Amino acid sequence: MSQALPFVDAMGAAPLPPSGIAWLDASRREHLDAFIAAGLPDTRMEAWKYTALRALAQRRFTAGDAQAMERAVDPAVLALPGVDGPRLVFVNGVFRADLSMLDALPAGLALQPLSQALRQDAESLRFVLSRHETEQGDAFVRLNAALASDGVVLTLAAGAKPAAPVHLVFLGAPAEAEVAWHLRNIIELGEGAELALVEHHAASGEQQHLATLVSDISLRDGAVLRHVLLQQAAAGSSLVRRSRLQLGLRAQATSHVLELGGALARHDLRAELAGDGARFVTRGVFMPRGRQHVDTQLAISHQALGTASDSVWRGVADQRGRGVFRGAILVAPGADGSDASLSNKNLLLSPNAEIDTKPELEIHADEVKAAHGATVGQLDERSLFYLRSRGIPLAEARALLTAAFCRAVLDDLPATALREHLAGLLALDLPT
Numbered sequence: 001m002s003q004a005l006p007f008v009d010a011m012g013a014a015p016l017p018p019s020g021i022a023w024l025d026a027s028r029r030e031h032l033d034a035f036i037a038a039g040l041p042d043t044r045m046e047a048w049k050y051t052a053l054r055a056l057a058q059r060r061f062t063a064g065d066a067q068a069m070e071r072a073v074d075p076a077v078l079a080l081p082g083v084d085g086p087r088l089v090f091v092n093g094v095f096r097a098d099l100s101m102l103d104a105l106p107a108g109l110a111l112q113p114l115s116q117a118l119r120q121d122a123e124s125l126r127f128v129l130s131r132h133e134t135e136q137g138d139a140f141v142r143l144n145a146a147l148a149s150d151g152v153v154l155t156l157a158a159g160a161k162p163a164a165p166v167h168l169v170f171l172g173a174p175a176e177a178e179v180a181w182h183l184r185n186i187i188e189l190g191e192g193a194e195l196a197l198v199e200h201h202a203a204s205g206e207q208q209h210l211a212t213l214v215s216d217i218s219l220r221d222g223a224v225l226r227h228v229l230l231q232q233a234a235a236g237s238s239l240v241r242r243s244r245l246q247l248g249l250r251a252q253a254t255s256h257v258l259e260l261g262g263a264l265a266r267h268d269l270r271a272e273l274a275g276d277g278a279r280f281v282t283r284g285v286f287m288p289r290g291r292q293h294v295d296t297q298l299a300i301s302h303q304a305l306g307t308a309s310d311s312v313w314r315g316v317a318d319q320r321g322r323g324v325f326r327g328a329i330l331v332a333p334g335a336d337g338s339d340a341s342l343s344n345k346n347l348l349l350s351p352n353a354e355i356d357t358k359p360e361l362e363i364h365a366d367e368v369k370a371a372h373g374a375t376v377g378q379l380d381e382r383s384l385f386y387l388r389s390r391g392i393p394l395a396e397a398r399a400l401l402t403a404a405f406c407r408a409v410l411d412d413l414p415a416t417a418l419r420e421h422l423a424g425l426l427a428l429d430l431p432t
Helices: 006-012 022-038 114-129 139-147 381-389 394-410 416-429
Strands: 087-091 109-113 152-156 166-172 179-189 194-203 210-219 224-231 238-247 252-259 264-273 279-286 293-302 308-317 322-331 339-348 354-363 369-377
Touching: 006 022, 022 114, 022 139, 087 109, 109 114, 114 152, 114 179, 139 179, 139 210, 139 238, 166 210, 179 194, 210 224, 210 252, 224 416, 238 252, 238 279, 252 264, 252 293, 252 416, 264 279, 264 308, 279 293, 279 394, 293 308, 293 339, 308 322, 308 354, 308 394, 322 339, 322 369, 339 354, 339 394, 354 369, 394 416
Parallel strands: 087 166, 152 179, 166 194, 179 210, 194 224, 210 238, 224 252, 238 264, 252 279, 264 293, 279 308, 293 322, 308 339, 322 354, 339 369
Antiparallel strands: 109 152
């Protein structure tokens, strides 16, 4: 199979990051072999039904960027309003201490690159990093497990509540070749801890790199996570991510997601409500335009008593953009009293745009409250007529209605300065 796919050949020939840690080197070799044997998923796999990888399969990427430490970066690219706490920055997959802000970390917070954590205490990371990825279609997760030599390790002690948000920046910068880079993130919040986390995927210039990121996020009993994810990758880049959250007893996680950039952007967001009373709230918007392809795979698993999830997502596609949204809710046996709600509404602004949405609901418990729904349509003609009758030009009326449609996902974001900045980014991305 690999002989027919230049991508698999190139990735399979990439050197494994040497660690000198026997179990980690063995795990990396095992995952690379599994990736080579299985190759890339195709549209016959349900999880990849609407995302074809034929074009990517014919490309070759250089493994890593040897000059990443010298890449010039405008500091303005890193700044976000109201986000002035600790910051960890990676450029083309390489940690940049000169761009990071790690001095005087608040009490209870440990934040460092994975490469450093492995040198200090690799054994504490063994359970996560040696996990065997066996799911069908997990090609990029296997690739990440094999080739990721760095990433984020964040630990928040029990009861700690830093006042300022932690800022993680993953930046793509122009290079002499098309580069593939991979990062692995491990985040753990102790019992009763509370954290605001801003994850920013950005670009300092045009490039066509490939990035894979896998994040394992664990919330112990009573922990609270407020997560904002802003994706502004370069227009020609490919970005494939998986985020896995596990919530303990009465833990709470809120996730606000904006998917704006990338030629191919896929995010597999999974949440396991493992403890009684756990709650997961997610709000998101994706806006493909041009020939962008944005794929969001949301899967929420209710595993315990009295858990709750509330998901509201919006999609807007223009020109020849294509959006994909799969929202799956599972209520496992014994998860009585679960309350699950999922809504996905989408707008098509061009006859050539496309959005494929697939809500799924699977219930194996009693006394459950669950609702889900999805729509794909165009702007309401009556609302347009009303605005036009008040003297508002058609283009402005369309922009106003589309902005209001998207901004609904930001209304409950408590950080005012960041909320207004994100709303401004949405407005800039709207068709004129």
